[in-house]
Amino acid sequence: MALDVEEIRSHFPILQRILPNGKPLVYFDNAATSQKPLVVIDAMSDFYKQYHANAHRANHTLADESTAALEGARDRISKFFGTSENQMIYTGSATEAMNLVAYGWARYNLEEGDVVVTTEMEHHANIVPWQELSKEKGIELRYVPIDVENFTLDYDAMEVAIQGASLVCVGHVSNVLGVRNEIERVIEMAHSVGARVALDSAQGAPHEKIRFDELGADFCSIAAHKMAGPTGIGCLLVKSDALDEMGPFLTGGSIVKRVSKEDTLFQDGYAMFETGTPRMAEAIGWHAAVDWLEDNIDFKEAHDYVHKISSWMASQMRNIPGITVFGNPEKEESIGVVSFLHDTIQAQDLGYLLDAGGFAVRTGHHCAQPLMEAMGVGSTNRASVWFYNTMEEAEAFVAHLGNIVERFS
Amino acid sequence: MPDDSEWSEEISEIVDRFQSCFDDMERLELLFEYAEKHPSNLPMEMWNDENMVHGCQSRAHVVCSLNGEGGFMAEGGADAQIVQGLMAITAIAVNGQPPEKVAEHDPSYIEGMGLSRILTPSRANGFMNMVSKVKKEASSLM
Secondary structure (H helix, E strand, O other), X not given: OXXXXXXXXXXXXXXXXXXXXXXXXXXXXXXXXXXOOHHHXXXXXXXXXXXXXXXXXXXXXXXXXXXXXXXXXXXXXXXXXXXXXXHEEEEOOHHHHHHHHHHHXXXXXXXXXXXXXXXXXXXXXXXXXXXXXXXXXXOEEEEEOEEOOOOEEOHHHHHHXXXXXXXXXXXXXXXXXXXEXXXXXXXXXXXXXXXXXXXXXOOOOOOOOOOHHHHOOOEEEEEHHHHOOOOOOEEEEEOHHHHOOOOOOOOOOXXXXXXXXXXXXXXXXXXXXXXXXXXXXXXXHHHHHHHHHHHHOOHHHHHHHHHHHHHHHHHHHOOOOOEEEEOOOOOOOOOOEEEEEEOOOOXXXXXXXXXXXXXXXXXXXXXXXXXXXXXXXXXXXXXXXXXXXXXXXXXXHHHHHHHHHHHHO | OOOOOOOOHHHHHHHHHHHOOOOHHHHHHHHXXXXXXXXXXXXXXXXXXXXXXXXXXXXXXXXXXXXXXXXXXXXXXXXXXXXXXXXXXXXXXXXXXXXXXXXXXXXXXXXXXXXXXXXXXXXXXXXXXXXXXXXXXXXXXX
């Protein structure tokens, strides 16, 4: 299946947008959130127009249809990620999924003195829950440093850090650097010392087909909105033996078998963790997104295409006076992200100047302040590419950046 | 159209210069120019937590006082040139004015300059926070 980018772009109405300043949109903020194909927008709209009702526990037609759509989506999405529906918990986001590992598994299974390992490269979603749990339970939190020369995890340091650990939490792909961590190696290392592994795949899942059962991680967090799906939904994939060890996190309706004034008997399996009105429209939208991805995208081919664009951008940007590119976007396994700074044009200014040319990039610490600290910077500008971007857009971006540097430095 | 009845001659000239810009890039280039010639620049060594403007992605600081004639004075400094440029134009608008007038200051010239689109709250550049801080300090100096 050849990647027909023009055809693919025609599925995304927003990519045709002309901005208020008259410039055509060039969307390079995909690591923050991806755009949505029309089928996703239509599926959600159709739900609200035709069969919107609260799922479960009702005997009317609309509720039946809504329930079938919600559970059908679970079946479809879990299969897309190479697992079964009883190993997938809907969450509000990848961040909530990582909190579910912290508060639904670690809080029930770890005690004072137990060790959780994370890394300096992580998004705050894979740091802050562990810090908070550490305060609550007296858990020891260890950080694997990054090798700042090569922008990789320091795997030798990881070998040491995981000794005696109960849980190793690692990002699949860095949201700042686009570095694809050696997750298979991390899983093997962690399991060899008896530790469970929580994988933050918020940035990995849009670029690489997750096959959860084959991968061997115990937990895996995913965000729908970064992979053509809607905002407000994500999931935690959980191995069934780890799921058996979990206890309730957010509590209330829907997750119970029986409630008395004295106590509550909770549901089993994933049903224990999805309290409140289910994310029906979002699940339906995500279902449409994975169907669309399956029908239109070969992930290996898309990775090669994205890599070709982002590696070319990085190599060209390194030639612009004053620009520093962080990480190694040129490396084959890197994934579509180019983080950069100019030595005299401040990052926020650069973000505005790129926007003036129609280029959407992200500016800031990208919720990865420990990584920023390790790299010795406060923020970066970040251009992130997905399969609907084109080499022409990349060329225009590099030309505009060169023009900015010429005029403003 | 913004109300230009309160604009000084200097501010009106600035607005005219921005209105004659070809595109956003030229407007931002001009803003960088004003950043370079801030009339009451606050040196970096005087930046501290007390005079920080909150809500900026970049660092921005304002110190307000009265000059010998009782006129208001806003000294400002920011590490982003776009913020520094906006502070410079605000300083041009308020410096020397009676604090009573500054306390009621309306930065309508931003709209006239064609910059209101890039100063939406979601951009978190803190410009309106800076104006609020200036107005609040002016009230306390009345």
